[in-house]
Amino acid sequence: MSKNVETIIKKFAAISLDEMNSVALMKRTDTKFVINKTQLISVLQNLDTHYRVLEINNDRIMSYSSLYFDTNDNKFYNDHHNGKNNRTKIRQRKYIESNLCFLEIKQKNGKGETNKTRIPVKDFEWNLTESSKEFIAETTNETYNLVPSLLNKFNRITLVNLKSKERVTLDLNLSYKINELEKKYEDLVVVEVKQERFNRTSKIVKSLKSIKQNPYSISKYCIGMVSLYNDLKYNVFKKKLIKINNIIA
Secondary structure (H helix, E strand, C coil): CCHHHHHHHCCCEEECHHHHHHHCCCEEEEEEEEEEHHHHHHHHCCCCCCEEEECECCECCEEEEEEEEEECCCHHHHHHHCCCCCEEEEEEEEECCCCEEEEEEEEECCCCEEEEEEEECCCCCCCCCHHHHHHHHHHHCCCCCEEEEEEEEEEEEEEEECCCCEEEEEEEEEEEEECCEEEEEEEEEEEEEEECCCCCCCHHHHHHHHCCCCCCCCCHHHHHHHHHCCCCCCHHHHHHHHHHHHHHC
16 A cells, blocks of 8 residues: 555544444445546545545555355346446455445446445355345345356545535455456556535545546456456457556556
């Protein structure tokens, strides 16, 4: 982790996990940007009067790990690749500092809204339990034969707007793994602005625009899949991989 990033986020006032629940935004609009760590330092300058930073046990840079599930024919990946408006993503996410793990289902509709539903689980389930399968079936109204498709890890900084209902996540040090295959994107930063509806007057959106960064649709899951699997259709994501490699070059 860049020491400069650590120094900058120390200037922000802290917010606890309980306090942040008021801006949980389980139904929301997500807007993503991709930058590198050097650009992140520029973006974060002068934002400390507009945002608080999530702090848990004196940690402001959290560790996350996610185990994604898909069908044997990669339905969820292919739905995203093929531009299907109504699509689903299923994962188990471990929040390391909080010692929490959830089974999470993200469902995107044709309006660009994302609805996230989740239940606690004890730990990653490489073989889904019956209760997890039931939750997935009830939430999606579908019965899927799911298998683990991707393990990813990253660090996250979470900012919460002081005045409006807005959260911002900054994901760094991304790595992907499945079986013996592994890929790392250590200098990439995925910025995600979570709002009830996209607001271009947001301070961080303006800060990103000041360094000529516009919203850029990207899926950490899909990038990980095409980085590890050589038998997937990925022509839609080819330009995104080129952009990522140019950003971190």
